[in-house]
Amino acid sequence: RHFNIALIPGDGIGPEVVAEGVNVLKAIEELDSGLTFSFTAFPWGCEYYLEHGRMMEEDGIDKLRKFDAIYLGAVGYPGVPDHISLRELLLRIRKTFDQYVNLRPISLLDPSLTPLKDKTEKDIDMLVIRENSEGEYAGAGDRLFKGNPEEVVLQTGVFSRKGTDRIIRYAYEEARRSNRTLTSISKGNALNYSMVFWDEVFEEIGKEYPDVTTYSYLVDAASLYFVTDPERFEVVVTSNLFGDIVTDIGAGITGGLGLATGANIHPEKKYPSMFEPVHGSAPDIAGKGMANPIAAIWSVSQMLDFFGEEKWGQAVLDTIKEMIGETEYLTPDLEGNAATSEVGDQFVKKLSKK
């Protein structure tokens, strides 16, 4: 089994955490004689932008097309407006390669990690399935009468039948497969077109899955329950923007962005999928060896699952769980004082002993 992986380390702490993830993959190569990876790095991101006036090469998308997976660190840097850096690299890849499923596990690895009273691993263990290709992120809009008192700015969310059907169907399949409940998060009482439609589709497709127990929450109520009753959620399906928000609340209740991963999946495998930690480029701590690489390593676990190497995906996740117990090998965000590379080295050591 051989997999070609494109690396986009990106900005800020991106390169530091991707380096550790790559080390994990290399360790697995050593441990499994039947498994090999090749890595090709692309120097794209905000520094590239400042030099070349674009976030990636002109034929960047074509260059990525042939890979089995893209492993991305982080994008964003002071001096380049976010709506350029993110939209022209991260969001562009998600969209062009039709990575319409964003899989974000929200699992508490240890009770010490949550800021919530009285919650344990059993209470916080869900998978958020975020629509990742359209909706509020469609980028459609206009700005009229700029600078005049009557100026008006329009931002249009675009929810297609195809796009809504497929993500909701994916979620029902996942709930059925894993025998879990499915919760839809929407906002039909205020967003009278998009979310009324979303709710309709959720109900309609549900008829084909009578074995799946479903719930439907308003995004405001769901956000509250993430904090007070996270045990309500097992598989969650939601729109692009709402998924962005609730998964950050999810990160908040499970130990922060240093532990949050996301897989951007194109399930039909016509295009590469992308794996990335949810955190940003954190320019304030970049280059200091302080970045927590665990989210990026968790992304490697998701990538291995996606490759069909679930045994290794699970081994990586199990090793992450073991690591959490040992403060001396954790970064400052988790109350430790290890450097990024020390965490990575210790991780590889532990994994190799399995």
Add this chain to the structure above:
Amino acid sequence: RHFNIALIPGDGIGPEVVAEGVNVLKAIEELDSGLTFSFTAFPWGCEYYLEHGRMMEEDGIDKLRKFDAIYLGAVGYPGVPDHISLRELLLRIRKTFDQYVNLRPISLLDPSLTPLKDKTEKDIDMLVIRENSEGEYAGAGDRLFKGNPEEVVLQTGVFSRKGTDRIIRYAYEEARRSNRTLTSISKGNALNYSMVFWDEVFEEIGKEYPDVTTYSYLVDAASLYFVTDPERFEVVVTSNLFGDIVTDIGAGITGGLGLATGANIHPEKKYPSMFEPVHGSAPDIAGKGMANPIAAIWSVSQMLDFFGEEKWGQAVLDTIKEMIGETEYLTPDLEGNAATSEVGDQFVKKLSKK
């Protein structure tokens, strides 16, 4: 001083909690010989809808126009779609009376109320100022090719210069007046028209307020910080939808919706303002005397402040704080076993002793 108050008790638990709020106002009348209120109740809501096919009388808006304030309980009931019941009553009033400021205090009254570890009253004490008249809630959109594979649904957020300017300016004024920091919550990295514009206006108007310390967070990061670092926030300004979401997280970290209030203000006083608990109609517990009236009573405090009766507004808030210590007079959502009316009676007793 005399104030005319329109009551819209609405659905579910609405009438039960409004009754307690009215009792508080009547008690204040007794205590302050210079202050009187008149109350006019309107039977609008979902039952009214089922009978008459509309949520309020045809000239309902005109009937409300002459009041100093509207005191609303809750809207929504099984059998009437939320996007009808809410949009044609609650949201219609907010919009028609140009109640463009939604003031939502998020204050922890007692450490026992928060689900967060190690947070006290000092850590959670902010005022969220939510845009309340346009933005994502504009209701603009379309549904094309209905039922066909190429079906597409559009939902357009409308951000006017006037609407954005005035809410942001209101927030700067409040931050300056109260000598607090001001945090804007937006999402410019993905919502490339509306939120880029929002950020611009926030920065522009900020130039007139060099004395106000400002922060600007993405809505995903802000949602996370509400859970992990609520002490970052003092005065917060945000859009209609984001305000809806973050104030529910705020309710989550301060004891739930039974303690969350919102004032829908038209500052220029050309139209009536509206005061309401943030919670919904909770049909599951309606009529059982289980509803927590404290949010609705807190709305009375906001109403009194708005009337310029800050002394009474503060007295009501102080009494709420005293109540929290005494579980025997709290409803089940706060671990007590008192009925709605017992909470109200005890409240009036305490207030009268002041």
